[in-house]
Amino acid sequence: MKRFLPITVFVLLFFFGASFSFAFVRDEVVERGHLLCGVSTGIPGFSNVNGSGNWSGIDVDICRAVAAAVLNDASKVEYVPLLPKERATALLAGKIDILSRNYAWNLTRDSSLNLNFAAITFFDLQGFLVAERIKAESILELKDFSVCLQYGTTYEENLAEYLQESELKYKAIVSDTPDQIIKDFEAGRCEVITGGRAQLQGIRSKMKQPAETYFLPEVIAAVPLGPAVRQGDDFWFDIVKWTVFAMINAEELQITSSNVDSMVAARSSKAVQRFLGQTGIGGKGLGLADGWAYQIIRQVGNYGESFERNLGESSPLKLKRGLNNLWNKGGILYAPPLQ
CATH class of the missing domain: 3.40.190.10 (Periplasmic binding protein-like II)
Known part of the structure; x- marks a missing residue:
């Protein structure tokens, strides 16, 4: 027993x-x-x-x-x-x-x-939204640039790893909110925004002149949400x-x-x-x-x-x-x- x-x-x-x-x-x-x-x-x-x-x-x-x-x-x-x-x-x-x-x-x-x-x-992919004025077909064409991204995300680390073997120099402009990213981008403080491509599409939809932006072809990381x-x-x-x-x-x-x-x-x-x-x-x-x-x-x-x-x-x-x-x-x- x-x-x-x-x-x-x-x-x-x-x-x-x-x-x-x-x-x-x-x-x-x-x-x-x-x-x-x-x-x-x-x-x-x-x-x-x-x-x-x-x-x-x-x-x-x-x-x-x-x-x-x-x-x-x-x-x-x-x-x-x-x-x-x-x-x-x-x-x-x-x-x-x-x-x-x-x-x-x-x-x-x-x-x-x-x-x-x-x-x-949602299966997202990290990419780049850029200003029309830069006329680039790849992020690797940029020699020195500023990139806007959101604080507390993995996007900056992914970007650094992607570019670690290149000679490109960039400055990260970090913001707390997507709305602040839009303000920084529209004010010319950055030429590039990085993030999940779907999220970037959402950010783009809130811009004053979304047609003056476009996506670069690179996808640098998987972003499972x-x-x-x-x-x-x-x-x-x-x-x-x-x-x-x-x-x-x-x-x-x-x-x-x-x-x-x-x-x-x-x-x-x-x-x-x-x-x-x-x-x-x-x-x-x-x-x-x-x-x-x-x-x-x-x-x-x-x-x-x-x-x-x-x-x-x-x-x-x-x-x-x-x-x-x-x-x-x-x-x-x-x-x-x-x-």
């Missing part, structure tokens, strides 16, 4: 620990009645606020989707604008529940900051992770905000039924209602819908899907199935 005691104790501790973790962020969000979402101070296409105080962007949609899954209401989100130097600190201090602000996933951040990246929501949460709460980590996966899966299953209700009524394929919580594990493993994924798509839409309205042809940025297209449409985007 004694040999079973350690196993029994282990099982009890496991379930006690699970219940303890379960009471962390998810229950705080439910009790508070809204989600605290850390976003940028304003990057069109990702997280940007209009004159009426309404936020939009693909990063904003991730938070709306989490709120839909947990609270059944995508509008129950409070957005907290953060500078790059503030974002990790705000998350770790518990001032926000999720950081969703074009945050690049790398080893240092993942392993030493006590946070977890839930998923990749995605939401992050604090370590130590695996249930919350799973909720955020599977929220992103649900949006990707829905696009692959061709479930959209406009047809999801008809699919519920039709009881479609087994895969669709699992997605909608009509069969399979539903929301039990996440501590959510069985219709959690249905609520995400009904209120926010699938990944493709979010991309299109925020970054794609229906948006001011008019970006091509590229790497961010589904795996079966020429991109590299896919997610584990809701199975």
